[in-house]
Amino acid sequence: MNSPNDQLAYWLGRSALSRKELARRVQSKAQEWGQPNIAPNATRVRRWLEGEKPRVPVPDVLAGVFSEHFGWRITTYDLGLGEGSSTEAALRYDPSFAATVEVVADLGRADVNRRKFLAAAPFAAVAGVGPSRDWLLATLDQDPEPGPRVHIEDVLAVKNMFATFQKMDVLQGGGSGRLVLAEYMNHHVYPLLRRSHDEAVRRALCEAAAEQTYLLGWMAYDNGEHSLAQRYLIQSLRLAEESQNAPLGAHVLAGMADQATLLGNPTEGRRLAQAGRQGLSRVDSPACLADLWCLEARALALLDDKVAATRAVVQSERAYARADSGAGPDWAEFIDPAYLHGEHANSMRDMGDAKAAEEHANRSIEHAAKQNRARRGAMSHAALAVSHLQRGDLDGAYSAGLRTLKLSGQVKSSRAVEAVQDLQRRMEPFGNDRLVADFNERARELVAA
Structure with a gap:
């Protein structure tokens, strides 16, 4: 016997809609979304309230109806209907900035709540190919939703926190502190993305959010939570594109390359590292370039291309020789001899x-x-x-x-x-x-x- 869906009942009561009116709006919204066969009635709504789980994509349609009614984001999880399509959404590189903000916010909340879908969701072996291509090619024309204006001081506060969490990861491991970082992102960073900003602040905020979303993905990766890590990294790449910071995007692709190679797909790992290098063709980021060559070497070693792998190690060392220690961004701080020689050791092994x-x-x-x-x-x-x-x-x-x-x-x-x-x-x-x-x-x- 199903348990009553108290969450759906709460939102229906708060909306003051009747069951019949909700059914009518679900049908109308479904038609807008190209789903003309979805035509519930008041009896069906009653069954949903009694605990019957509506079939896909009805949960997403219901979330759309309530979001439109209230004027803010209501998710399928809020309605007691599970995650809807958010697992797959986090694997997509959405051209809409507003959609990206909602996806990454949903992902962060799911991570904190430790919901089962994250553990059950698989790592998608070639999911990085499309995002890496889109990062190189896409142009952006979306603006954040209006709201209280964000100032550069808000962004600086976020960036200052990054160094703290990165050191926690480096010194204590990815399993230490990630949920604290996710809570911080959910309550203090992702909400800022929905507010209004001037162009310089918007780009700086997207850069800060991309850095920390990357760090969430990296910490999940280090803790063996690969499906979650992959989703964070893809959304971080999208935010990095919005910031127009090519080295940061290339850095995210390095993380994606590392993960792909570790999980037994060195061919994709090499492609992702190459995409990152191509993205640096117009800017100079020696530490990031050293990392990308290093990770390409790792992939080539597993592909048994010893000549190319050895060449990639040499290119990595040459690139790092040009790096100015302490002058780069915080995320590049630990692309250093300890890291690079360690990875080169693995390639040679x-x-x-x-x-x-x-x-x-x-x-x-x-x-x-x-x-x-x-x-x-x-x-x-x-x-x-x-x-x-x-x-x-x-x-x-x-x-x-x-x-x-x-x-x-x-x-x-x-x-x-x-x-x-x-x-x-x-x-x-x-x-x-x-x-x-x-x-x-x-x-x-x-x-x-």
Whole structure:
């Protein structure tokens, strides 16, 4: 037996519409949306109130009816009808700025409320292709909704918060603090996007919102929540386009490339990294360019194109040599030797070049230790351990592996845990050696958690 839908009843009562009038408006709205076969009556509305779930796309039509009636956004979730189409909407690169604001706000609220659709929604393997193309080609003509004017001081306050949350991610892992950031975005940032601004403030606000939406996606990615991460990153890319900040958009594409490659699609990872580089053709952002070449190298290594991968690593190092430390935007702060050498170590590992992997891993470890970056240190120690295994040095791998475990335990990062699991798999050929058994025993608690 269905439970009464108290949320739908609340909004119907607040609207003062009769069941018959609501049915008439749903039919009218459905016709506007090209759905002439949707024609409910008062009896059907009563059944919805009693808990019957209307078929798709009726929940979205109902949300449209109530939004139009009240003059502000009412979602299917507000009406007790689930998420409607918001899961898929977050994968789209909408040309409408107003629609983008609503999608990213819905996504942030769903994230905070931990609703099941986010956990169940799959990572869409090629969803980044369209957004990366549109970011390069689209022109924009949408304005935010009117309201109290936003001033540059409001934007500066948002940008100041970014550095705080980014350091939390870098030092503690993506699983630490993301929901706090999502709450902050939902209550303080996304509402600003709906208000009026002059052009300079609007662009600065979209830039700040894009930075923090990217960070939400990156933190979800680091915590292993890939479907959520993908949706945040796509919406961040759209906001970055609105800001007209090409390096920021390229930075978002770098994150999308990293995720695609990690999840077993290096071909798309390479495409996304290339799109980011193309977007930098008219501006100079050495750190971002170094990152994009670095991630292209990662993808090429997995595609077994060793010559191109090695060339990409060299291009990454050349680009970073031109970077002016401390002069770039906050989001570029941690595109640095600790990060780049760590990723180069992974590329060399995947190409089977144990000596080069060890060299890059050690350089990354040195820089990460100076900054107390446990996550980066853990991942680079794991790469170092693998380089030892590739040379048959189990003792060296065991020592580096123990340091990986110690550092991984200091952060909330699924990527660090996955590095431990990868190391366990690579130790399997050594059979029941006591060092393997001891490492697996020590890793058990971390992996189980």
